[in-house]
Amino acid sequence: MTDLLKLENQVCFPVYALAKEIINQYRAFLDQLDLTYPQYLVMLVLWEHKEQTVNQIGEKLRLDSGTLTPLLKRLEQKGIVSRSRSTRDERVVNITLTEVGEELKVRAKHLPENLMASMQVPMEELKALKESVEKILNIIHKKDCSGSGKHTCTGQKE
Numbered sequence: 001m002t003d004l005l006k007l008e009n010q011v012c013f014p015v016y017a018l019a020k021e022i023i024n025q026y027r028a029f030l031d032q033l034d035l036t037y038p039q040y041l042v043m044l045v046l047w048e049h050k051e052q053t054v055n056q057i058g059e060k061l062r063l064d065s066g067t068l069t070p071l072l073k074r075l076e077q078k079g080i081v082s083r084s085r086s087t088r089d090e091r092v093v094n095i096t097l098t099e100v101g102e103e104l105k106v107r108a109k110h111l112p113e114n115l116m117a118s119m120q121v122p123m124e125e126l127k128a129l130k131e132s133v134e135k136i137l138n139i140i141h142k143k144d145c146s147g148s149g150k151h152t153c154t155g156q157k158e
Contacts, residue, residue: 015133025118029111033104034078038063038071040108046081046097047105053086054093080104 007013023037030040038061045052045060054065054072061068072095075081080101086092116123 022119025115026111028118029114033108033111035104036071038067039075042068042071042075042095043080043101043104043108046095046101051094051096054095057095075101 003009026037026040030037033040035043041061042057045057049056052060054068057063057072058065058068072081072083076083078100079098082096082098084094084096086094116126119126
């Protein structure tokens with residue numbers, strides 16, 4: 001039983017260490033864009049969908065509004081996004097990409113390629129890792145949501 005408590009036997013540790021290393025690889029590229037990694041993730045969502053609510057961004061990134069709100073405020077201070085309350089429901093905050101945010105996409109265009117080159121890991125291995133991690137995340141997400149009586153685990157009652 002004590003063998004299970006050895007660091008070398010933990011699944012979570014290499015996943016944690018790898019995540020930190022990958023984020024560190026991003027840092028050099030993101031510094032040029034004046035973005036943090038979490039801000040970059042928000043930008044990826046907004047570059048794909050120019051307007052989203054805070055909740056929609058949170059669902060896509062698996063982040064709660066307490067984490068997102070200060071991050072979005074900093075992006076707004078930089079002029080990259082605008083925040084506005086919905087006219088239909090004051091509790092809903094819409095996040096919209098600004099012209100500055102659109103221009104940032106052009107500057108970030110080659111970031112994924114540059115990151116892959118800096119990591120020097122074969123693309124096939126990275127794709128296999130991504131698929132494996134997504135599979136595990138989906139299994140865990142389904143387990144957490146089952147029996148909750150909530151629609152797709154968003155917190156919305158059915």
